[in-house]
Amino acid sequence: MPGNPMRIRISRRTFLAALPAAGWALVRGAGVPVSARAAPAPRVQTAPRGPTIPRGWIVHTNPLLGFAAAHPRGWTVRPLEPGLFQVNDRSNGWAGARVYAQIFALKRPARAAEILDLVAALFGTAYADFRPVWVRSTGTRPEAGLLRASFTYTDGPRKAAIACLVVDDAAAVYGFDAPAGVYGARRNILANVVRTFRFVPPALRVRLAQEPIERAFRVPLPEEWRATLSVSRPYLAPVIAVAATHPSGNAGLEVSLPRRPLFTLPHPSLEQMGLHEGEWHTRGAGVGVEPSLIARYHPDTRYVKDLLLRGRTDIALIRRGDRPDLTLGPEQEAVRTLMQGRVDAGEIEYRWKFGDAPAHLGKAIVMTQMVPDPATRKGGAWEAYLRSCFAPEADFPATDAALFVAGNFLELDPGWYAGEFRAFAERMELIRPISAELHAFYAETMRRRGEATLRFVQRWGSLVQGAAGMAGGAGRDYGAVGEGRLVDAVPGLAPLIQEAW
Numbered sequence: 001m002p003g004n005p006m007r008i009r010i011s012r013r014t015f016l017a018a019l020p021a022a023g024w025a026l027v028r029g030a031g032v033p034v035s036a037r038a039a040p041a042p043r044v045q046t047a048p049r050g051p052t053i054p055r056g057w058i059v060h061t062n063p064l065l066g067f068a069a070a071h072p073r074g075w076t077v078r079p080l081e082p083g084l085f086q087v088n089d090r091s092n093g094w095a096g097a098r099v100y101a102q103i104f105a106l107k108r109p110a111r112a113a114e115i116l117d118l119v120a121a122l123f124g125t126a127y128a129d130f131r132p133v134w135v136r137s138t139g140t141r142p143e144a145g146l147l148r149a150s151f152t153y154t155d156g157p158r159k160a161a162i163a164c165l166v167v168d169d170a171a172a173v174y175g176f177d178a179p180a181g182v183y184g185a186r187r188n189i190l191a192n193v194v195r196t197f198r199f200v201p202p203a204l205r206v207r208l209a210q211e212p213i214e215r216a217f218r219v220p221l222p223e224e225w226r227a228t229l230s231v232s233r234p235y236l237a238p239v240i241a242v243a244a245t246h247p248s249g250n251a252g253l254e255v256s257l258p259r260r261p262l263f264t265l266p267h268p269s270l271e272q273m274g275l276h277e278g279e280w281h282t283r284g285a286g287v288g289v290e291p292s293l294i295a296r297y298h299p300d301t302r303y304v305k306d307l308l309l310r311g312r313t314d315i316a317l318i319r320r321g322d323r324p325d326l327t328l329g330p331e332q333e334a335v336r337t338l339m340q341g342r343v344d345a346g347e348i349e350y351r352w353k354f355g356d357a358p359a360h361l362g363k364a365i366v367m368t369q370m371v372p373d374p375a376t377r378k379g380g381a382w383e384a385y386l387r388s389c390f391a392p393e394a395d396f397p398a399t400d401a402a403l404f405v406a407g408n409f410l411e412l413d414p415g416w417y418a419g420e421f422r423a424f425a426e427r428m429e430l431i432r433p434i435s436a437e438l439h440a441f442y443a444e445t446m447r448r449r450g451e452a453t454l455r456f457v458q459r460w461g462s463l464v465q466g467a468a469g470m471a472g473g474a475g476r477d478y479g480a481v482g483e484g485r486l487v488d489a490v491p492g493l494a495p496l497i498q499e500a501w
Contacts, residue, residue, distance in 0.1 A: 053070045053196065054070075054072075054192065056072070056073060057070045057071060057072055057073070057196075058070065058071055058072075058073055058075075059196075060077040060087075062077070062079075062085075062401075063200075063202070063203045064202060064203050064204045064397060064398055064401040065079060065085065065202050065204065065401055065404070065405075066199055066200050066201055066202030066203070066204075067085045067101070067197065067198065067199050067200070068196075068197070068198045068199075068200070069085070069087055069099075069101075069193065069196050069197045069198070070193070070196035071087045071099075071193055071196075072089070072189070074089070074091075075087055075088060075089050076088055076089075076090060076091055076092070076093045078093035078094070079401075079404050079408075080093065080094055080100075080325075081126065081325075081326060081407075081408055082122055082123075082125065082126050082408060083102065083404075083408030083409055084100035084101065084102050085100060085101050085102060085197075086098055086099065086100040087099045087100075087193055089186075092321060094323070094325045095154065095155060095325075096178075097176065097177070097178035097179070097182065097186045097190060098176060098177055098178070099174075099175070099176040099190050099193040099194055099197075100174070100175055100176070101172070101173065101174045101175075101194070101197045101199075102172075102173050103170060103171065103172045103173070103199050104170065104171045104172075104173070104464050104465070105169060105170055105464070105465035106166075106169045106170065106171055106463060106464060106465060107462070107463060107464065107465050108169075108463065109168075109169070110166060110171070110463055111137065111143065111145070111166065112137050112138075112143045112144055112145025112164040112165070112166050112171075113135055113137050113145050114463070115145070115164045115166060115171045115173065115463075116132075116135055116145050116146075116147040116162065116164050116173075117135075117459070118456075118459050118460060118463060118464070119147065119162055119164070119173055119175075120132045120147060120149065121456040121459055121460075122456055122460075123149070123151070124330070124456070125329055125330070125456050126328060126329055127151040127152070127153070127328050127329065128152075128328060128329060128330045128332070128333035129151055129152050130149060130151040131149060131150050131151060132147055132148070132149045133148050133149060133150060134146075134147070134148040135147050135148075142165055142166060142167045143165070143166045144163060144164065144165050144166075145163065145164045145166075146161065146162070146163050146164075146497060146499075147160075147161070147162040147163075147164070147175075148160065148161055148162075149162065149177075150180070151177075152328070153177075153179075153325070153328070154324040154325055154328070155179055156179060156180070157179070157180045158177045158178060158179055158180055158183075159177060159178065159180050159183040160175060160176070160177035161175060161176060161177070161187075161497045161498070161499075162174070162175030162497075163175065163194075163497040169465075172199075174194045174197060174497065175194075175497070176190035176191070176193070176194065176497070178190065187498050188498055190498070191497055191498035194497060204222065204398060204401050204402060204405065205222065205223045206220040206221060206222060206223060206402075206405060207220070207221060207222075207223045208220055209221050209227050209229060209244075210229070211229040211230065211231060211240075212229065213230070213231065214231050214416060215413060215416065216231045216238070216240070216412065216413055216416045216417075216420075217229070217231075217240060217410055217411060217412050217413060217416075218410070218411045218413075219242055219255070219406050219409070219410040219411070220405050220406060220409050221242075221244050221402065221405075221406055222244070222246070222398075222402050224246070224247060225244045225245060225246055225247070225402075226244065226245050226247060227242065227243065227244040228241075228242075228243045228244075229241070229242055232260075234260055234261070234262070234290035235262050235290065235292075237424065238420055239256070239257065239258060239260060240255075240256075240257045240410070241254075241255070241256050241257070241259075241260075242254065242255040242256075242406060242410070244402075244406070246391075250391065250392060250395070251389070251390065251391035251392065251395055251399045252389065252390055252391075252399075253387075253388065253389040253390075253399065253402055253403045253406060254386065254387070254388045254389070255386075255387050255403075255406055255407050255410065256384075256385065256386045256387075257385055258369075258383040258384055258385045258386075259383070259384050259385065259386045260290070261290065261291070261292060261293045262290070262292040262293070262381060262382075262383050263292060263293050263294070263295045263297075263381065263382045263383065264281045264292040264293065264294050264295075264379070264380075264381055265294075265295075265296065265297060265370070265372075265378075265379050265380045265381065265382065266294055266295070266296055266379075267373070267378055267379035269379065270294060270379070275294055276294065277294050277295055277296065278293075278294065278295070279293075279294050280292070280293060280294070281293075281294055292381065295307075297342070297368070297370045297382050298368070299342065299344035299368050299370075300322065300323070300344040300345050300346035300366055300367070300368055301320050301346040301347065301348040301364070301366060303366055303368055303384045303386075304348050304364045304366055304386075304388075305317070305320075305348065308364075309350070312352070314352045314353065315350050315351070315352040315362075316350060316351050316352065317348065317349075317350050318349040318350055318351055318361075319347075319348070319349045320346065320347070320348045320349075321346060321347050321348075322345070322346050323345040323346050323347055323365065323367075324345065325345075326345035326365075326367050327343040327344065327345050327367065332367075332369070335369050335370075335371060339371045339372075340372060341369065341370050341371040341372060341380070342368075342369070342370045343367065343368070343369050343370075344367070344368050345365075345366065345367040345368070346365075346366060347363065347364065347365045347366070348363070348364050348366075349361065349362065349363050350362045350363075351393070358392045358393065358394070359392070359393045360390055360391065360392055360393065360396075361390065361391060361392075361393050361396040362388065362389070362390040363388060363389050363390075363396075363400060363403070364386060364387070364388040365386070365387045365388070365407075366384055366385065366386050366387075366388075367384070367385045368382060368383070368384045368385075369382060369383055369385075370382035387403055387407045388403070389402070389403040411460070411461070412457050413461070414457050414458045414460075414461040414462075417457050418458070
């Protein structure tokens with residue numbers, strides 16, 4: 001029986017073998033759909049209601065995630081981090097001029113300006129220099145608000161316009177951004193794409209699973225899947241891990257923030273101690289730090305290809321792409337500038353077949369961070385953040401959608417995170433005498449991560465019940481959508497959002 005190709009068993013001498021694990025075994029025979037067979041898929045309209053679709057535009061529907069939008073030919077529709085449904089004018093799905101949208105259920109009444117403040121905090125966790133420059137509200141019902149912002153993206157400075165519409169206990173957020181030099185020229189066509197966005201209940205049925213020991217986080221997962229949720233502190237900083245499989249074992253997903261183990265870069269000083277690549281370094285064992293594995297830096301998808309999938313002759317790579325858009329957050333900026341390290345990100349897709357089992361597809365999105373020794377700039381440490389999934393080819397779209405939902409709508413408990421942030425400084429003092437570079441790495445990255453994330457987590461937890469259809473039972477948002485009060489007001493946002501600036 002084939003095993004999950006992303007699982008490896010690491011010996012004390014070498015970590016280069018990708019071996020099967022019984023808990024992730026794939027069954028032979030016909031593929032098992034990820035969503036429950038008994039759950040009827042909701043009808044997705046063949047075209048969004050509202051304004052006439054411009055001639056030559058394409059109507060895209062995604063029944064699994066429950067949204068539809070129209071766009072010019074040659075544009076790409078792709079759900080992307082941080083949990084937004086996105087349309088853009090490039091083939092890679094994340095660059096160029098972009099339009100995005102999401103709807104939320106609210107825990108309490110809120111004004112549009114408060115929602116936009118939360119959106120600004122969300123974008124602040126993804127872009128280190130996200131700067132709101134102007135906010136205003138219509139003051140009418142349904143109330144609409146507009147946020148204008150600037151930030152630096154992979155292609156340089158950008159301008160953004162983000163609108164929010166609030167109706168009772170639901171809010172819709174629609175926005176677009178583009179390189180500053182072409183923002184004015186693209187503004188009208190981007191606003192027309194905004195007019196066409198529609199949401200319906202998604203066919204992907206999820207439940208909200210709770211981490212059981214510390215109750216640190218909740219994550220939406222397919223209803224019938226088995227899940228293992230955990231928080232550990234192998235290196236003093238908390239590690240969040242989600243592993244879920246279909247009952248058949250035929251499909252699964254993983255979210256590891258970061259993935260264990262931590263790696264130590266090879267260095268002559270280690271070799272003088274008799275420690276070589278592929279062996280374990282135990283310098284922090286006396287203060288509760290797990291051994292790290294000595295390995296050269298394998299950036300982005302090379303971590304998957306060269307380490308996790310090494311030696312798998314039954315796997316054929318289908319696609320590999322860079323994801324520089326995932327490297328722009330405050331934590332990553334601190335790694336690059338303050339610690340003179342590297343941050344790389346990418347995604348990889350692959351296919352494999354085992355015996356008479358159906359062909360399977362796999363996908364991994366990975367970000368790696370490397371920090372050199374502050375004294376020598378030659379040694380150092382690195383780690384990998386991983387999201388991955390696998391499924392029979394016919395069922396892969398549903399599994400991929402489940403990975404998007406789990407990875408982007410994992411909710412940290414505000415009280416847990418606040419306590420973790422306070423306690424981290426105390427735990428870090430234990431490691432200072434053992435390793436200056438590890439102390440600097442974790443102290444600074446956790447501070448940067450904490451400052452931005454804590455603000456966002458606290459605001460989100462006090463206001464948002466859940467994103468559309470992604471929070472297992474947060475159906476209140478569809479009350480407004482179903483009655484048309486929220487969705488039918490969307491075309492009215494276009495004149496507001498496309499104003500020049």
